[in-house]
Amino acid sequence: MQLKNNQRLPELDWLRVILIFAVFIHHVCMPFNGDNWHIMNTESSKLLDDVMVYFEQFRLPTLFFISGIGAVILLSKISVKKFASDKLLRLLIPLIVGVLFVVPPQSYIENISQYESFWQAYPSLVLNLSTNHLWFIEYLIVFSLLAIPLNTFLNTKASTKVFKYIIKLTKFKGGLFLFVSLLIVIKISFSLFFPSDDNKIENLSSSSYYLFFFITGMIFVANKELWQRVCEHRLYHLIILLISTVIFYGYYYSPDLSDYLSLNVRWSIWWFVCCLVSWSALLTILGYAQFYLKKTPQWLRLSNELIYPFYIFHQTVIVVIGFYVINWQTSILIKIISLLFLSLITTCGICLFIIKPFNLFRFLFGLKLKEKTKLLLSNKT
Template sequence: MGSYRYSELDWLRVVLIFAVFLHHVFMPFNGDGWHVMNKESSKVLDDIMVYFEQLRLQTLFFIAGAGSFILLNKVSGKTFLTSKFHRLFVPLIVGMVLIVPPQIYFEEIDNYSGILDAYSKLALSFNANHLWFIEFLIVFMLLAVPLNKLLKTQFANLAAHKLARLAEKPSGLFSLVLIVIIVRLTLKYVMPSQSHSIENLSVSIFFLFFFLAGMFFINNASVWLALEKHRATNLKWFVLSSVIFYAYYFKPDISEYVSLSMRWQLWWLVCTLVSWSGLLTLVGYASVLCKESPKWLHSANEIIYPFYILHQSIIVVFAFYIVQWDAGIAVKSISLLLSSLLVCITTIYLLIKPFNVTRYMFGLKIR
């Protein structure tokens, strides 16, 4: 693998985490019962957001898997886990103690006499909230070490050879969606909850599949090149999957003919089609279009992690006041976007980046 830099991973990581930020900016206005909600909501906004929910985190876990494999081939397993302790576990604790409590305070403001009262009651409750993504990553990184050793076994080499043969076919990698569908629908039948808890296997194993795919795909150069080579075919599958998704989403009422359990199974099926075909398409086109890493991308890639940790609490605080304005959704949402973005970036550049203590607390490398 050498010292090659997969620039497409940097691009996708920054773009997708910013997409997560945009998603949370618009959550108060889609009628979905978030931390802070506007009185009026937009059905169109909700119809759009539910689609993109099938793409962002799945691809981010894929990127995390690929990045883990790259790092594990440069350092020992012990060094890898030590690094992840400092860059994942420590920021998770900091986030749960310092960053998450304001969200709960503004969501349940009548239950507290003030923000200090909320901190005194919530700081040590260790509520991960939106930082569940980091919890998942910690568990997946622990699994990555033995999995990386497994990838070097004779059995894994045989499996990699078969995967490479499959990837030669234009729709070969997309056909793996059948495995994802079987796994997800089976787990959802047993554990239908959408709770973002690591114990909820219908969610955690689904995301683990994407993490493992990142490790397996980047382990095989021919498979990674196939993502680029067959990107147009995967785009066609992605478009078809999107049409099927919205055809089911806007379907007439079929409750009289199809049980609730079966309707949920069909929903998870169409969601999985979009997730897998979207992943293949995003990585394939990013491999072609994102060959270079400009200087700004290096800076963005550095701050994107503390940006993720901070963003939701800052959005919730501003949203609490903005939704009370006598204005339309467009004015409120744009105001929330600009104000929360400005505060996130300012906080990172003035309070986090310049100091080693805060750099360590938020997962940045010590200078």
């Protein structure tokens, strides 16, 4: 039972904006949690770090899950050729522009003592071709291309057997949570074989983990009954999330176990508890969003339109402004609040007054062209 092509899922509009804003807040707090980020305050907050590490477990996985949903919905409306060209156009071009113009200021601020000026440093910074926080877009390009054959399979008779098995799981109230077993196997296996913390696409410990969420997003939205079960079982998923949270922090605050367990075992336990939180949180968030977030107000439509360039610019703005804020002689709380508002105003200003009005910038940063321009182009052809 496919979701109808014209059926809008307003909860996705809400979640996309909420989660990107959560990413923004996360990066605002990064200079103050002692985690060796691009810029760091001289003082740090252990409590802040303890809170942030929890939300890290499900913020980006949920975004990839939503991206998988979006891929299925878009493929139901347009041809495969149009889908591929649209994704390459709206993802690859902003990635290239971001690497050339948005990322270099971050790298300059991070190593500012090594250069006389930004313009003197710019050529060498560009040649680094660093994606920095734009690795998320790089992943989406690859995942979107992989979505084409997978979506073809989801529309075959062979896929009905897969869906029948999954639907059987939903008869058990916590059945959908059993997907976590596959996630745990993927995360631990690939992390042991590819022990790297970077987010490069070739690092399979990272890319395989996020690909799991992207694919499950495609699977869940491809079947109406399965999609409904996520909402119906939201309370059970919330209970599982609370239990997972206790297990997560129980291990997080546990005493040193190095005398009893090897490093690989300790890391494997950590990845295990992280998977418990990430999957249960995703199911809980999606279930309650389906139940409560049933309308898309006009301001949310505008936010959804501009959320992509907002994501592209936000970290550079935070790093540049934060470089000056962390040198203020005041408390961490005031610095965080100041950095949040200054960065939010600046990033929103860039999106509203530079990106949104002009088709050149809309094209470069992945937005659709204005309708008037589309009509003029179609009339000329």
